[in-house]
Structure formats: C-alpha cells, structure tokens
Amino acid sequence: EPRAPPDKIAIIGAGIGGTSAAYYLRQKFGKDVKIDLFEKGEVGGRLATLTVRGQDYEAGGSVIHPLNLHMKRFVKDLGRIYRYQSHDYAFSSVEKLLHSLGGDDFLGLLNQTLLETLQKAGFSEKFLNEMIAPIMRVNYGQSMSINGFVGAVSMSGADSGLWAVEGGNKLVCSRLLQASKSSLIRGSVMYIEEKTRAKQTGNPTKMYEVVYQTGSETRSDFYDIVLVATPLNRKMSNITFLNFDPPIEEFHQYYQHIVTTLIKGQLNSTIFSSRDLDKFDLGMILTTDNSDLFINSIGIVSSVSENNPQPSTDGTYVWKIFSQEILTKEQILKLFLSYDYAVKQPWLAYPHYKPPEKCPSIILHDRLYYLNGMEFAASAMEMSAIAAHNAALLAYHRWNEHVDMIDQEDLYEKLKTEL
Ligand SMILES: Cc1cc2nc3c(=O)[nH]c(=O)nc-3n(C[C@H](O)[C@H](O)[C@H](O)COP(=O)(O)OP(=O)(O)OC[C@H]3O[C@@H](n4cnc5c(N)ncnc54)[C@H](O)[C@@H]3O)c2cc1C
Numbered sequence: 073e074p075r076a077p078p079d080k081i082a083i084i085g086a087g088i089g090g091t092s093a094a095y096y097l098r099q100k101f102g103k104d105v106k107i108d109l110f111e112k113g114e115v116g117g118r119l120a121t122l123t124v125r126g127q128d129y130e131a132g133g134s135v136i137h138p139l140n141l142h143m144k145r146f147v148k149d150l151g152r153i154y155r156y157q158s159h160d161y162a163f164s165s166v167e168k169l170l171h172s173l174g175g176d177d178f179l180g181l182l183n184q185t186l187l188e189t190l191q192k193a194g195f196s197e198k199f200l201n202e203m204i205a206p207i208m209r210v211n212y213g214q215s216m217s218i219n220g221f222v223g224a225v226s227m228s229g230a231d232s233g234l235w236a237v238e239g240g241n242k243l244v245c246s247r248l249l250q251a252s253k254s255s256l257i258r259g260s261v262m263y264i265e266e267k268t269r270a271k272q273t274g275n276p277t278k279m280y281e282v283v284y285q286t287g288s289e290t291r292s293d294f295y296d297i298v299l300v301a302t303p304l305n306r307k308m309s310n311i312t313f314l315n316f317d318p319p320i321e322e323f324h325q326y327y328q329h330i331v332t333t334l335i336k337g338q339l340n341s342t343i344f345s346s347r348d349l350d351k352f353d354l355g356m357i358l359t360t361d362n363s364d365l366f367i368n369s370i371g372i373v374s375s376v377s378e379n380n381p382q383p384s385t386d387g388t389y390v391w392k393i394f395s396q397e398i399l400t401k402e403q404i405l406k407l408f409l410s411y412d413y414a415v416k417q418p419w420l421a422y423p424h425y426k427p428p429e430k431c432p433s434i435i436l437h438d439r440l441y442y443l444n445g446m447e448f449a450a451s452a453m454e455m456s457a458i459a460a461h462n463a464a465l466l467a468y469h470r471w472n473e474h475v476d477m478i479d480q481e482d483l484y485e486k487l488k489t490e491l
C-alpha cells in the first residue's frame with residue numbers, strides 16, 4: 073500500500089531553488105498536498121533586475137549555459153544528473169551526487185584549488201594568470217584559489233551561446249510558482265521547531281512548526297516536510313532551529329561580498345587603452361589579480377528586453393561593473409568621462425570558496441531538507457535547480473521508504489543497460 077501523501081509542505085525561499093523545489097514536489101506528491109512557499113523579499117531572490125532610465129537590466133544571476141549536444145566534457149558529465157533525475161534517483165549528500173557524476177576525480181575537484189587542478193593539467197602560468205584568473209574574478213569575485221569544481225563551472229560560464237530569459241531570469245521563478253500551484257506567504261521565517269501534533273486521524277504525529285513574521289504579526293503553521301531553500305547563515309536567512317535532538321548545526325560559512333553597479337555613461341577609454349576614443353571598441357574588460365584595482369570587471373549590457381546592447385541617442389551604453397566594495401563617486405569618475413545615472417546593488421553573492429570544501433548536509437533532520445549546501449560545490453542558477461530536484465526526489469523517496477532510489481552506485485552503467 074503506498075503511504076498517504078503528506079498534508080502540508082513548507083519551502084523557505086522563493087529564489088530559483090525554492091520555486092523549482094515547489095514545482096518538483098508538486099510533480100512527485102500530486103495535487104492534494106498543500107505547498108506553502110515563504111519569501112521575505114522578492115520572488116526570484118538573487119535573480120533580480122535594476123532599472124536604468126526605464127529599462128531593466130539583470131543585476132544578479134544573468135547568464136545561463138546552453139545545454140546541448142555540443143557542450144564541453146564537464147557540462148556533459150554534469151548532464152548525467154538530468155538522466156539520473158529523469159529516472160527519479162536521489163542523493164542524500166552533495167558529495168554522493170557529485171561522485172555519481174564523475175567518480176573520485178570529480179569529487180577530488182572539491183578538495184583542491186583550481187590552480188592546482190590546472191597546473192597538473194599542464195597549463196602555463198601566463199595562460200592561467202591572463203585567461204583563467206579574469207574569468208574567475210568576473211564570475212565569482214575570487215581568483216584561482218577557488219575549488220576546481222566551481223572553477224570548471226565558471227569556465228563553462230565563459231562559453232559561447234550563453235542565454236538569458238526575455239523580461240528577466242526572475243520570471244522563471246514566478247512561472248514555477250504558478251505552475252506548482254503553491255501558496256506564496258510573504259513573511260520572514262524566524263524559527264522551526266519539531267512538535268508532536270494530533271492529526272485528523274487522531275494519531276499523534278511529529279510535525280514542524282514554522283514561525284514567521286509577516287508585517288508586525290508573528291504567525292505559525294505546522295508542516296509534515298520542510299525544505300530550506302536559502303543559505304543558512306545569520307546574515308542571509310537568520311533561521312533558528314529550536315529544540316532539535318540532536319541539535320541542528322549552525323552554519324557559519326562566509327559569503328562573498330560583491331557589488332553590481334550599472335552606469336549609463338561615456339567610458340574613459342584612456343585608462344584601458346591607448347587607442348583614440350573613436351577606435352576603442354571593447355565591450356567587456358576583465359581584470360587580472362592586482363590589489364590596486366577597485367573593479368573586478370566592466371562590460372556593456374543589454375536590457376532584459378534586448379538581444380544586443382543598444383546605445384542611446386547620445387551614443388552611450390549601460391555598463392555593468394562588479395567590484396568588491398561600493399564604488400565611490402571619485403572611482404566612478406575615473407572610469408567614466410561623464411555619466412547620467414548610476415545604480416548599485418550590494419550582494420552576499422555566493423560562498424567564498426576555500427578548498428577542501430565540506431558541503432553542508434542535505435538532510436538536516438528526519439523530514440527537514442537543505443538545498444543550498446550545493447552552492448559550496450558551485451553557485452549557479454542551474455546548481456540550485458539541480459539541488460531542488462534532488463531534494464524533492466529525496467523527500468518523496470524517504471516519505472515512501474523507497475530506499476532503492478537513494479544513493480545508488482554505478483547509476484551510469486545501470487541506466488545504460490536498462491535502456
Ligand atoms: C551578482 C551575481 C551574479 C550572478 N550571476 C550568475 C549567472 O550569471 N549565472 C548563474 O547561473 N548564476 C549566477 N549567480 C548565482 C545565482 O544567482 C544563484 O546561485 C541563485 O540565484 C541562487 O538561488 P537560490 O534560490 O538558491 O537562492 P536565493 O536566490 O538567494 O533565494 C533565497 C530566497 O530566500 C529568501 N529568504 C531568505 N531567508 C528567508 C527567511 N528567513 N524567510 C523567508 N524567506 C527567506 C530570500 O529573500 C531569497 O529570495 C549570480 C549571483 C550573483 C549575486
């Protein structure tokens with residue numbers, strides 16, 4: 073007899089992770105489960121736009137990799153996860169998931185720096201310093217000391233054919249929310265506590281009480297399953313786990329401070345090139361490691377409604393700058409001859425990578441799951457979506473005690489012969 077589905081599931085966070093989780097949980101558990109999605113800010117989370125002169129531009133997650141038959145080996149290996157997930161297999165830890173994709177070699181990437189990985193592969197110092205370091209700086213605000221796995225993800229983020237969603241990537245989140253028929257609860261989750269409750273059947277059942285603040289009110293509700301889809305640290309989500317036995321560990325991982333600045337103006341090209349202004353045609357400038365620099369990268373961007381960047385009537389473009397600190401007016405005036413608008417968005421953007429990497433647990437407690445441990449392998453929209461699909465499958469299989477669908481070894485060979 074299949075077990076009756078849970079009555080209620082809570083998801084905390086309506087970024088790409090939480091909304092994908094809602095979508096996959098609905099697929100697995102069916103139409104009768106009530107799914108509540110808690111969000112303290114905007115749906116989309118780190119997928120967000122900023123407005124410059126009436127046009128919206130991506131300020132957070134902006135580019136998506138074209139997953140197709142021509143992708144490079146790394147992306148192909150990662151592609152295996154789609155196959156495993158399409159056959160409903162789940163993993164109970166990020167490490168087991170990565171091992172299933174590429175064995176010990178893949179897992180080993182988490183424990184060594186990108187520099188070590190690429191030096192072993194024979195790349196020259198010059199290539200590493202002048203090509204690879206700038207890609208790491210634009211994508212993850214760090215250099216080659218990051219782990220080899222996120223380094224590989226970052227390199228695929230410098231591939232050709234990257235794409236974005238017309239109207240803004242955050243639209244994916246609102247559409248997933250609609251498609252999953254979940255209820256959005258605008259509020260900030262403060263506590264989660266396990267309590268015993270009498271259900272309608274009269275049986276005492278262990279449930280999770282989710283306590284949240286909405287406006288000036290504090291409310292709470294009970295759930296059979298809870299998924300946390302936001303980084304668990306005091307600065308980003310500030311959720312306390314009360315009275316768990318054994319206690320749920322506090323995560324203190326440091327997230328990288330990155331500022332996105334959008335500026336519409338006339339670049340001071342003389343600081344980048346000796347060419348005459350009318351011959352300067354660079355649309356993207358990356359930087360090598362140099363502590364004197366105050367930017368990581370600067371590049372022309374399109375609005376979310378354009379395919380290609382368009383100059384405005386005065387010939388100026390909108391430039392996106394990534395920096396570690398908020399740019400001062402003096403710094404902006406070094407970069408631009410003139411500008412008519414600047415808008416800044418500081419982020420706790422992604423983990424500060426420092427191998428060897430230990431990814432936080434996916435299973436925090438019996439029916440309490442955590443998605444964002446995946447970010448310690450690599451932070452990207454797709455990684456959050458993969459983590460969400462995995463957590464939904466894991467929650468489903470554990471609810472129904474399908475042990476044969478969790479942490480299966482040799483899936484690649486198994487699925488080859490099954491097909
Ligand atoms: C500047 C920048 C550029 C990036 N560029 C790219 C890119 O080009 N391509 C790419 O693939 N990735 C990129 N990324 C990474 C990508 O944006 C993230 O990996 C991804 O969006 C994370 O999604 P998430 O749902 O896991 O987390 P989030 O988007 O952070 O979602 C978590 C949500 O939970 C909410 N929340 C937190 N605490 C609570 C609480 N207590 N109660 C209720 N709600 C709560 C938050 O408000 C938030 O909306 C970039 C990130 C940044 C910051």
Ligand SMILES: CC(C)=CCC/C(C)=C/CC/C(C)=C/CSC[C@H](N)C(=O)O
Pocket residue numbers: 132133134135136137147150210211212225226228229371392422451452454455
């Ligand atoms: C998960 C896989 C296999 C691929 C994802 C590749 C990808 C799109 C990586 C980008 C990750 C990232 C954090 C980029 C930040 S900056 C993005 C862009 N250069 C910009 O200018 O906004």
